[in-house]
Amino acid sequence: MPSLRELQDAIRRSIVDRDDLDAAAWILDGGIGPGRRLSVYRNTFASTLIRAMRLSCPAVDRLVGAEFFDASVREYVAVRPPRSSYLDEFGGDFADFLEQFPPAQSVPYLPDVARLEWAVNCSIHAPDAPVLSAAELGIVDPADHERIRFQPHPSVSLVCSRFPVDEIWRSVLAGDDAALTAVDLSSGPIWLIVQRHESGIRVDRLEATTWRFLDDLFAGCTLGNALSKYPGIDAAKILADLFVQGRCARFSLANTAVPGP
């Protein structure tokens, strides 16, 4: 008689690794073979995760077609099954998987479309949080401005790509084949900010230096360090935009003006 530990390990092997050997020995036949019974659970595992991934990656799904998408997700969940039952957090490394997945190599921009969709997905599910206003910074002594660290709003993330994945993503979701055909894959790199607004998710392009400046700030770099790293940047305009768009949740003051990460 197996312990509960042995049994649950065996069921895991049956569902994820498709190895029924141990689990089948502990299951009553009753007119239906244990392998057939286990396959019900294996099918639910695959179909549930395919459905979840299709919801979070609708553009990848439509770009490659349902059959290819399903096969990709089956491979993906076999090597990287979800770590917890909170599926909103599942799929973060699907883009990395696609990058290494031989059958997907013919679509070089596919992993970056998946990265954008992951950012959109995180934005959709991000916790609600208050937005930092410029007025709240008014209490900071100007001499301390360079020690300010900004914490981005949980729904904000930055994405970049060698390909115009925002145009691809929009035209695929709109079902606009003409726009998709017109996308120029060699138009150069793009720098995106993704954020949840009252009206929904917005994906906006930023200028490259602004994106890098924000990327440093959001990674915990102090304002002073970020400014010295990007001399000549129009920080007043970028920061004003930060507040108007509600892109920060909080700020803190670094103890000393240490270099950011």
Next chain:
Amino acid sequence: MTFIPCTNRSPDPSSIPAAAGVGLRFPHHQAFVDLRPSVGWLEVHAENYMGGGTPLRYLDTLRRDYPVSLHGVGLSLGSVDGLDAAHLERLAQAVERIEPGLISEHLSWSVVRHTYLADLLPLPMTEEALEVVCRHVDQTQERLGRRILVENPSTYLQFRHSTIPEWEFLSSVAGRTGCGLLCDVNNIYVSAQNHGWDALAYLDALPPVAIGEIHLAGHSVTTLDSGATLRIDDHGSRVAPAVWKLYEAALIRFGPIPTLIEWDTNIPPLDVLVGEAALAERRLSCCRERSRHAVVA
């Protein structure tokens, strides 16, 4: 069918009425807000409201007009590894935020060694599993500071080394932990058909005082190459006639109990779902009549 708008409803968010409710799913969010169909209460999957943004805003709006119950599908009460503390914390935050009238989970497991197997998997009905489940129900009730309901599963296999009938296992969980039971009548029917159990005897064996909620849903029938059939609890169709009959038998045993229609795959237009709830409501009102006559007599 026509919708009867809900007006002048003054819900007590802390209690779920002994009426028919429906599972609220994303495709119906907007229709629900626009039409406010006449159903007694709503149930949502806890895992769908653990983040922020739009889903919570819809629920906040609907919560003003409908009592809400929270149904967890990811706590994995039967995991030998122990409960996922982060998930229990997320559940506790959802409970604090949503203030549900009832909270329920399943007699099943889904997680082993940090791998989520994306299904409500069957437990062996053993003393060891019983101890694990009771420990986790205790832990959950302690963290939430209130009673939960535990739902009977639908299963497609039985383990050779099971020693306790499922109905006894459930009764023991309720007895040892003080939790209530969510009696899923469709699951009883599906499991009874799949394993050759007597569904009415299953109902008879459950402690009536512990029953806090009933679930109804559709299931599918798969015919295998061997000619054998397997019923699958896919929540993708109307409630089967045999399940309605079993539901009537459950109401006779348990009295009027909050009853939910669940529909999770091939989700139909809202009026179809509300129509199923009306069928349950009709049976509930017969049951209430009977209870009244019984009191008068």
